[in-house]
Amino acid sequence: MSRFRHCLLFCSAFLVAIGNCAAQSTMVPWLTRAADNSRSGWNQHETQLTQASVESKGIIRATIIPVIGDARGMEAQPLILPNVQTALGTRDVMVLPSMANIVRGVDAHDGSAIWQVTLGVPVTSSQQIDSKNINQHWGCISTGVIDPDTGRLYQVCWVSTDGTGNPQTAQYFMFVLSVADGSQVVPRVLIQGKSGTQDFNSEMRKQRSSLVETNINGVKTVFGCSGTIFETGTGASGFCFAFDVTGNQVSAMLATTAGEGAGVWMAGQGAVADPSGSLYVLTGNGDFDGVSQWGESFLKLKYSPSSGGNPATLQVVDHWTPWTDLVRTGQQPAPAMKMSGISAPSEAIKRPVGGGMSMSLKNATLKATVNDQGVPTLLVFPQMASGNWSDEDWGSAGPACIFSLGICIATGKDGIAYPIKTASLGGTTLADLANPKNNCKKLAAPPVWLTMSPGPVDPCPADPRTLNFFPWGDTAHLHMTPVQFFDPVLRSWTIFAWGENSQLHKWAVSSTGNLTYVAQGHEYASADVRGEPPGGMPGGFCSGSSNGADPNSAILVCTIPYGDANANVVNGRLLVYDPVHRAADGSLKVLWDSQRWGVQFLFNKFNPPVIDGGQIYVPNYNGGVDLYRLVQ
Secondary structure: OOHHHHHHHHHHHHOHHHOOHHHHOOOOOEOOOOOOOOOOOEEOEOOOOOHHHHHHHOEEEEEEEEOOOOOOOOOOOOEEEEEEEEOOEEEEEEEEEOOOOEEEEEEOOOOOEEEEEEOOOOEEOOOOOOOOOOOOEEOOOOOOEEEOOOOEEEEEEEEOOOOOOOOOOOEEEEEEEEOOOOOEOOOOEEOOOEEOOEEHHHOOEEOOOOOEEEEEOOEEEEEEEEEEOEOOOOOEEOEEEEEEOOOOEEEEEEEOOOOEEOOOOHHHOOOEEOOOOOEEEEOOOEOEOOOOOEOOOEEEEEEEOOEOOEOOEEEEEEEEOOOOHHHHOOOOOOOOOOEOOOOHHHHHOOOOOOOOOOHHHHOOEEEEEEOOOOOEEEEEEOOOOHHHHHOOOHHHOOOEEEOOOOEEEEEOOOOEEEEEEOOOOOOOOHHHHOOHHHHHOOOOOOOEEOOOOOOOOOOOOOOHHHHOOEEOOOOOOOOOOOEEEEEOOOOEEEEEEEOOOOOEEEEEEOOOOOEEEEEEOOOOOOOOOOOOOOOOOOOOEEEEEOEOOOOOOOEEEEEEEOOOOOOOOOEEEEEEEEEEEEOOOOOEEEEEEHHHHOOOOEEOOOOOOEEEOOEEEEEEOOOEEEEEEEOO
16 A cells, blocks of 8 residues: 555544645655555655755754663654644654653654653563673564554564563563554553464564554454574574454464574564565575475465454465575584574674684685676685574565566675566475576576675576675675665666665666666765674665655665674764766765764664655664754
C-alpha cells in the first residue's frame, strides 16, 4: 500500500470532520521503517526540502529530542502519525521507543512531550549479549509499525519479567499502544511458539528486525523476525512470526533452520511485503539444505490465516541461495558459540592495542588489480582460521525490492548485489550450488560488485572461497538497505548503497534487473580508520525525499561514522546529496555537510534518518534524536 493511500485511510478514519491530511499538516505518515512496505527509504511527498533550499539556505540542528532511559537512546527508527487527536490538541505525533522500554509520544515539529509510558524492566547490557557493550540496555530493539486506521502502534520489546535484567530469563512481548495517549489498548502478548523442532523461547533471541503490517482481503497481520544471541550455539535458529491483530495473538511461527543459525538481521530492516502480502527476507550465517535449513538465503514467505478450523501457517515458498557457509570455509565449521554482532573475519585481522601488524595480514596473499574506474586496487587475502569465513552474513542488509519491475536486489557482507525475480526466485538446491554458474543463471541479471570495485573478480565464481578477501585490506560490507528512487532524468529506477570503508554509490536498474554503475561520492565511511585493516563498520545509512517526480526537489540524506562504530561509540557525519544532478567531476554532489559546519553527534549504528514535513530526524547515540530544518 502506498504512503499516500495510508494518508487517505487515516484521514477517512479520523479526520472526516476537519478535512484532508494536506490541509492539516505538511507531514505524511511514516508508519514503518524505511517509509513503506517495500522499504524504499523514500518520501515522495516532501515539498519544503529541495536541492535549492538546502544549498541556498542550509540546514540547522534546531533541537535534540531526548529519548528516555538509555544513554545511547534508541535502535528503533522514529515513526510519525500526523493529525492525531491528543489531550493537548491535534498533533503530528512522533513515537520514540527507547532501549530502556520507555516509549514517548512527542510533537514531531518541536519534540515537546505529549505522553510517556514504561513497558517493563529492560535487559541490562553485558558481554553476554553485546561483546562491545555499546548499549546500556536492551529493550525495544526493533522498529514497530503503526496502523493508520486504528491509530495503534505495534511494538515488540524485550522485558525482564523477574526484574533482574538477566537476558536468560527475559522474554519478548508485543505491545499495542494508542498513538494518541500511549495507553495499552490490549494486554501485552508473549511472543512464543514452536516450528519443527525449534522453540522460540528456548534460547536468547535478538529481535532486531523491524515489524511490518499487511492487509490482505481485509485480514490485518503484523510480522516480525529475529536471530539468536549465540548464532552458532545449539538451538540458534532464525525465526519469523505472525501476529493476528484481530485476535491479538501470535498466530504462526516459522524457524528458518532446525537449530543451525540463519538468523534474520538485515541491520534492523524489516521483512519486505509486496502488494499481494508475500514477505521477503534475507538470512545470515547458518546451515542450508534447500528443504528446512535456510542459511544465507533470500526467502519468499507466504502466510495463510486460520480457516475452517485449520491453524494459520507461515512457510517458505521459494528461495535463492548464493553459496553455503561450509563452502566458504573450505568445509571448516564456524567458531563455537560465536556471538551475533561479532564479524569473525574482521575481528580475526584486528591488531592488538599497541601491537604491530597482525599475523593474518603479515602472511596475507596480495593481488594487485585495476578496477572498473581505472583505479589501482589491492586485494588482501588474509591467512587465518578458515572457520572465520563462515561469518559472511548475506542478511547483513535488507533487500531492495522494486515490485514494479518484479525485482529484488539482495546483498550482504561481500558487497555483491544479486538481482532476483520475485515471481520465481530459483529454488536453489545443493546440486545447484555444486554448479554456481548455473545457479546464477536463475537470477534476473548478473550479479555485480555494489559497494566497491575490486577489479576483474568474478562475483559468481566456481569456488566461492575466491571471494574471501578484503579490498585494500578493509571490509566492504553493506548494512544499509539500498534506497530506491525512480530518477526522472535517467528515466530509470536507481538504488543508492553505502558500504563500509567506501563511498556512496548510485546504480541504475533496468526493466530486466541489470545494474549499471552511475556515480559515487568522494566521502568515505569510517575515514579515521580506513586503511588500518580491517577498517570500520557499518558504512552509511540513507533516506531520500522528493516532491513527486520533480527532479529538482530530490535530496538524499546520509549518516556515516568517522571511526569503527561496531567496536566503539564514535562521532558521526551528516551529509545531504543531490541524487539526480552530478557535480562537475561526475561525482554525487554534496549540498550540505555537517563537517563543514562543525555539527557534532554520536553516530547511531543501523538507524537511517527520517525526512518529513521539511524536517530531518537523525537518531543519535547521545540519547536522543537530532531535529534539523532549513535555516530561516
